[in-house]
Amino acid sequence: MGKEMVMSVMSKDRPGIVADITGAIYQLQGDLADLNQSVLCDYFTMILVATFDDWVTPEDVAAAFSHIPSETRLEVVVKEMTTPLGAKAKKPQDTYVLTAQGKNKSGLVHRISLFCFQHGINILDLATTLKGDQYTMILQLDFSRVESVDAIRSSLASCAVEAGLTVVLQHEDIFKAVSEITLF
């Protein structure tokens, strides 16, 4: 059966860092499942899920990672998973993409994320960029608990006016339809 663990790693980016981390997991005879990595302003972060033999502890994994060389210290968190891998929540059917653009000021992401929370919307993915003084947020949202998209649209419109943002809320299918060759 084995032990399922979730690991998070953050450090200054350099070539070979993914090879080093996955090498450490391989040395411990871990079986890698899902992995997601991203680089932002020269900093590297990765979240991984892997299955280990019962004798491996989270401390062993963290110790194996600590030998990996890095310009900054490798920030590592390792936890044993409470839900089994196969029981992952299904991707919701009603996924919307929200884009919000406007002049940069502090609190914009908080404002939009608070709006989502207050309306029962879960944020599945969020990416933001700052270009000049223009701030752009792109959020992938789970609308499965939303009863009326229309009601969300109108309250979002007033929230956007207050925050000085231009927002567009569209179903994810539209973006897939216009950007991908295959249409469901």
Next chain:
Amino acid sequence: MLRSDHILATVEMIQKENLDVRAVTMGINLLDCRGGDVGETCRRVEEKIGTAAARFVETCNKVSLKYGIPVVNKRISVTPIAFVGAGFDRHGFVELALALDRAATGAGVDILGGFSAQVEKGMTATDREYIASIPEALARTTKLCASINIASSHKGINMDALALVGQTVKDLAEITREQHGFGAAKFVVFCNQPGDNPFMAGAIHGLEEADLVLNVGVSGPGVIARALERLIHAKGRENLRLDDIAEEIKQTTFRVTRCGELIGRKVSEELGIEFGVVDLSLAPTPTVGDSVGEILQILGVDVVGAPGSTAILAMLNDAVKKGGIFASKAVGGLSGAFIPVMEDAVLAEAVGSGALCLEKLEAMTCVCSVGLDMIPIPGAVDADTISAIIADEMALGMINNKTTAVRLIPVPGKEAGEIVSFGGLFGASPIMEVRNVGKSSRFIAWGGRIPAPIHSFKN
């Protein structure tokens, strides 16, 4: 996760270019509605449309709301009515027209098309009764549109029918004199009429179709115009060549068509009926910024009608098809840029300034869809001249294996240059001059048929 730049490009298209789905049209077969008499047939027709389209408008609105893409027009097309009313006289056809109008109102759709006949080779006694009923049928209804196919590449042109429809156009205008001849705006004469076109006034549910089908018309020319303006602004006119422009039109059309395909499939899925085709036509509306004429101006002619207009239109039409065809499972209908004068503010303006004449429009229809469309002409133009104008347009379609159509509106009591306005989607325009009026009667008087053309030696 989708790529951020793709997301932002799509957002721009939706936000700045007013992306929509122009028409979702439900085709309904009425052949099984024939009853023992007119009354029973009318009852069955109303009942069938009522049942088939009960949730149609509501479902379009629901899908539109979910995806945030407006569905501008919800319409119904039916089996060409001359088949349904075989053996009826003109009064019977008027009764059928009233029944269709009631059904359209009941279903909550904007327009219903299919008060039609197919007479490209010969006319039955029923077809003649049907044609005789058209003026009264359209004058007494509000949502009904009529069309007739009088020519095809395979059968030639039915010149007897042609002579009758020229007179029908005149009668329609006269009977709706109070509304400046508006009745004629609801009647189209076709060569090679498709049975799956979602656009009015020429939509029918062809005999080759299944019982129920859903056809979709993509967004209008405004989206293409805005995309081209954006490209020219971003790259600079001096750094672009026409093939770059064609490529941009292709890519924009791909995205636009995909939205139409998505909405069409979703509405079909919800209603449990077959999804037919996406029609790639660029259909302008009188709204400023939603004009095919404007695209021609963006691409380099100062006024529509100037030399070069036909070449630009040919490129636009072809690029739209190339982009759209891969985006959809099945493309059909008319699938070409429309140049309806009254419905396109820039074309109407060109008519007013004298830049665009009937002959140039005719030339332009050789390379695009769908023909001499929504053209107001002086009310004094005689029926034979109207028939002859139609004959020329039919010949273009017949020889070139394409759909062509004519929708002329002889405005009673008005002369060339005077303005006529029908309001809403039907638009407004100065009345177009018709030259050489009254000089084609000997040709129309022949009757008979122009035989089917040879399908080889294409020069």
